[in-house]
Amino acid sequence: MSEKIKEVHANLPRTFDRTDEPWYHYLTIDIIWKVLGYTLFHPWTSWILVLCLRAQLTPYEALEMKISMAWALAMSTIGVFNIISERVAYGRAREVDLSEEVIVITGGVEGLGGLLAETYGMRSANVAVLDTKEISNEEGEEKGILYYKCDVSDAKQVEAVAAEIVEDLGVPTILINNAGIVHSKSILDSTAEDVENVFRTNTLSHFNTLRTFLPHMLREGRGTIVTVSSVLGSLGAANLSSYAASKAALLALHHSLRAELAQHQDGKEIKTILVTPGQMSTRMFADVKTPSNFLAPIVAPVDVAKDILRLVEQGESGEVAVPLYSQYIGILGVLPVGVQTLVRRWSGVDTAIVKAGLVQNEKSE
Structure with missing residues (x-):
């Protein structure tokens, strides 16, 4: 008798669940x-x-x-x-051979991080995922990924897991800081614990992973660090104050990191990638409507992931900003304040969370 074919369940993009749209x-x-x-x-x-x-x-x-x-x-x-x-x-691109790289992805169970992890796993790369969600060893083996339960906002947990990764896979050379959560609350409704939780996960976790993994890269004389921020870090938005502020901090952190690497004698071959996507079709903002599908389309995680994969594997530094408007969002800041107000009012950036009924809700990615 022939051996039973193994069934693999695919998580199709959200667009497969929707009715056909006009061309x-x-x-x-x-x-x-x-x-x-x-x-x-x-x-x-x-x-x-x-x-x-x-x-x-x-x-x-x-x-x-x-x-x-x-x-x-x-x-x-x-x-x-x-x-x-x-x-x-x-500077010049560095040589990248996935078989000789160890990739660490935070928040790599779902969303963008999950897509990156599974893509590298299918290509037999050495992938370690840090996430608070538990994944069975069997599922990890199927995907070719090692999952470590770790709260990246806790520096001691990150250090302990890093030691395990070095022993299991080798010295980490590619770090993708992707973990993030959101509290969709107004400033007045947010508690100190809410704000601290968002900043610990979205911002302080980057400091924890950088302090832990960057020394390994410096000793190796090579590496790539990916910082996943958001276009909201440049815009801000009502009822997303803690999320937007935590992502804005990552913009400054990225530029500071680049400046420090430029001054370090062993930092020339360490590349940095800043990711500032617009609204993605992930669970975090699943019910938020875009004001214009033509000018501000919702981005599929695969569109962001493929640009990250390209830069990482070409050994280049750079920025990933999709859709198009996110590349030029800085222009908004130099426009007259009246024009800025009209653009924000038209875009609906400050009313989208209320209209989606997400205020007071908490989702994680």
Whole structure:
């Protein structure tokens, strides 16, 4: 008799649970911008247009030839400038071989962290997940992941688990700080314990993991540190004060970390990645509605994960900000205050939690 086939249960994205949307629901400014980036705004494509005109024997003095050459030259100049700018900011990429790396992911049971952990697990990488949720050894073996029950807000627990990871897998070289919780309460309704709990999990945990794992990376002379913040760290939002403030602190922490690594003699080969996504389709903000699916689409965790995976495996530093508006959210701060007020009012950022009925509720990711 043939051996019974093992059943693997898949957790499908939330979009599979919804009714089919009209085609224009999936048309967003992010898709348009991406297409333009590979066509009109791409240096190679711009020069192909010039070559096509020459193939038609268009003279150099013709207006269309002058315009196409000027455009191609401008796109090439911008492209070269961006390459030089990133090299100045981040330096050369480091060599990454997943078989020789040990990846530590906090909050890696569900959501974005869970997706990253399972992706690396399927690729037979050395993955250690730190989470307060317990996962059986059998499930861990199926996924190719070692799960450690650990409250990353407790420095002693992190240190104890780090010793186990070094013994089980080796010296950690990639740290993805992803753990996070939210208390959707107003400032007046929040207790001291609520605020402290959010900051301990969302912010202080990063200090705990950095103090524990960064020395290993410095001794190895290589490493990658991923800091998962949020676009709300730059915006703030009503009824999300503790969450937004804890994520804002991570922005400053990331820049401070980069500055200290630049001054450390063994920190040149340690790369840093800042992740500031917009609203993701995870359980944390599952019922929150976006004001415009075209301008501010809800991001699937896979869209964030693939950019993180790309930077980590290319050995590069950088920033992951999706959807498109999250890349330019800093511009809002330089606009006149009246315009800022109108944008916030239109976006619904300060009323979204109330409309979703999430005030006073607590969810974790």
